[in-house]
Amino acid sequence: MENLAIGLRGVDFMAVDPAKTRKILVVHGVETGTDQDLHLDNDIYELVESRLKGIPLDFSAEMYRYENINDAAQAKLKQVLNIFFQGIIGKAIVDPTIELVGDVVIALKKGSTADTIRQGLVTRILEIFAEGNPLYIVAHSLGSIYAFDAVNQLIGTKAYFNRDDRKTWPVQGLVTMGSPLGLAMFNRKSVTDIGEGRKFLRWINYWDRTDPVVSGSFYGKPQQGYSIVERFASSSPTCGWFIQDRVVDIGKAWLMAHVGYWSHPAIGDDLATLIAA
Amino acid sequence: MARRMLLILCLLVLNGCTQYIYSGTIAGKDSAGKDRTFLVYWNKTERLLWFDTWAGAVRLLTECSLNDLVYEEMENGIIFQRRESDEGVNRGIPLKGPCGEIQNARQIKDLKEGALLLSVNCRPIPDEFSLTNRMNYPQAQDASYVFQVTKQKVADVENSVPPRPACRD
Numbered sequence: 001m002e003n004l005a006i007g008l009r010g011v012d013f014m015a016v017d018p019a020k021t022r023k024i025l026v027v028h029g030v031e032t033g034t035d036q037d038l039h040l041d042n043d044i045y046e047l048v049e050s051r052l053k054g055i056p057l058d059f060s061a062e063m064y065r066y067e068n069i070n071d072a073a074q075a076k077l078k079q080v081l082n083i084f085f086q087g088i089i090g091k092a093i094v095d096p097t098i099e100l101v102g103d104v105v106i107a108l109k110k111g112s113t114a115d116t117i118r119q120g121l122v123t124r125i126l127e128i129f130a131e132g133n134p135l136y137i138v139a140h141s142l143g144s145i146y147a148f149d150a151v152n153q154l155i156g157t158k159a160y161f162n163r164d165d166r167k168t169w170p171v172q173g174l175v176t177m178g179s180p181l182g183l184a185m186f187n188r189k190s191v192t193d194i195g196e197g198r199k200f201l202r203w204i205n206y207w208d209r210t211d212p213v214v215s216g217s218f219y220g221k222p223q224q225g226y227s228i229v230e231r232f233a234s235s236s237p238t239c240g241w242f243i244q245d246r247v248v249d250i251g252k253a254w255l256m257a258h259v260g261y262w263s264h265p266a267i268g269d270d271l272a273t274l275i276a277a
Numbered sequence: 278m279a280r281r282m283l284l285i286l287c288l289l290v291l292n293g294c295t296q297y298i299y300s301g302t303i304a305g306k307d308s309a310g311k312d313r314t315f316l317v318y319w320n321k322t323e324r325l326l327w328f329d330t331w332a333g334a335v336r337l338l339t340e341c342s343l344n345d346l347v348y349e350e351m352e353n354g355i356i357f358q359r360r361e362s363d364e365g366v367n368r369g370i371p372l373k374g375p376c377g378e379i380q381n382a383r384q385i386k387d388l389k390e391g392a393l394l395l396s397v398n399c400r401p402i403p404d405e406f407s408l409t410n411r412m413n414y415p416q417a418q419d420a421s422y423v424f425q426v427t428k429q430k431v432a433d434v435e436n437s438v439p440p441r442p443a444c445r446d
Contacts, residue, residue: 246349270347
C-alpha cells in the first residue's frame with residue numbers, strides 16, 4: 001500500500017519506486033525486417049554496462065517494437081509493386097525501399113497506423129509505470145517522433161507528472177538520437193508544459209553534424225548551429241523541461257553516422273549519468 | 278541525377294577521415310572531499326572533404342562516480358551547463374549557466390595536446406532518485422584544474438575511448 005500515490009485527479013495508482021530497477025525503453029526508428037529482427041535494447045544495455053567499470057547500477061533495457069505494425073500497413077502496396085518487380089529485384093530493392101519510405105510516410109500522416117504505434121508505446125510506458133520502475137526512453141530517428149508524442153500526450157492528460165514529485169512521472173528522462181524532430185516536415189514545435197514546480201524533466205537530443213536525418217539534407221550538408229529541439233521549451237515557469245541538444249562526433253559520416261549512436265561510448269557515459277541521477 | 282549520384286559516390290570514396298582520442302587524468306578531491314582520479318576525454322575526426330574537421334564534447338569522469346560532466350561547445354565557449362542536480366558553490370548559477378568552462382579555446386576542434394585548463398564551479402545536489410555516493414565530481418575551486426592531455430590516433434572511436442578510472446573503494 002505504501003507504493004500508492006494519489007494522482008492529480010484523486011485516483012490511486014502505483015508510484016515510481018526509486019529503489020526498483022531502472023528501465024530503459026528503446027524505441028527504434030526506420031527499419032527493415034520484422035520485430036523479431038530488432039535487438040537494439042541489447043546494444044544499449046551493453047553500451048551502458050561497458051562504461052560502468054564495475055560501479056553497480058541496477059538497470060535493464062527492453063524494446064518497443066512496432067515494425068510489424070508498419071509492415072502490415074505496407075503489405076498491400078508491396079503486393080502490388082511486386083507484381084511489376086518480381087523475383088530477386090523485387091525482394092532486394094522493392095521490399096526494403098517500401099519499408100524505409102513507408103515508415104516515414106506513416107509517421108508523417110496522422111493516420112490510424114501512426115496512432116496505433118503511438119498508443120502502443122503509451123500503453124507500454126504505463127504498464128512499466130504501474131510496476132513502479134523508474135523509466136527512461138531512448139529513441140532513435142523516426143522513433144523519436146513517437147516517443148516525443150507519447151511523453152507529451154501523457155503530460156497533457158494531467159493524470160501524471162506532478163512536477164514536484166518524480167514518483168508520479170511515468171517517464172524520468174527522454175533521450176533521442178539522430179532525430180528528425182527539428183525538420184519542418186514533422187511540424188513539432190513545442191513541448192507540453194508540465195506545470196508549476198521546481199523539478200525538470202530531462203531531454204537530451206544527440207546529433208551528429210553529418211547525419212542527414214538531422215539536417216534533412218540527403219547530400220549530407222552539415223547541420224549548422226547548436227540548437228535543434230532546445231527551442232521547443234518555452235521560458236514560462238510552467239514549462240518544466242530541461243532540454244539539451246548535445247552534439248556528438250560519431251566518427252563516421254552521413255548515414256553511417258545516423259546508425260552509429262548505438263555504440264558511441266560517450267552516449268553510454270551520459271546514459272549512466274541520466275539513469276543514476 | 279546521375280551526376281549527383283556520382284558526387285555522392287566520390288564523397289564516400291574520398292571522404293577518408295582520421296580519428297583521434299584526446300585524454301588525460303589527474304588526482305584531486307571530489308565534492309565529498311575524497312581523493313579521486315579524474316579523467317577527461319574527447320574524440321575528433323579530421324576529414325579531407327565536405328564534412329570538415331570537428332569534435333565531440335569533452336567529458337570528465339570521476340572515480341567511483343556515475344556523474345559525468347559534459348563540457349559542450351556553445352556560442353559562448355566550451356561550457357558545462359548547470360543541471361537541476363547541480364548548484365553553484367559560493368555563487369548563484371542559473372539553470373544552464375556555466376558550472377564550469379574550458380579556458381583554452383572556444384571550439385573543441387581547436388583544443389590541442391598539452392595543458393587543458395578546466396574549471397568547476399558547482400557541486401552535486403542529489404535527490405531521492407539519485408544513487409547515493411555515486412554522483413560526486415571534482416570539488417569546486419577558484420583555480421582551474423590542469424589536465425595534461427595526450428592525443429592518440431585511433432582506428433575507431435567505439436573501441437578506443439578510455440574507460441572511467443577504476444574505483445578503489
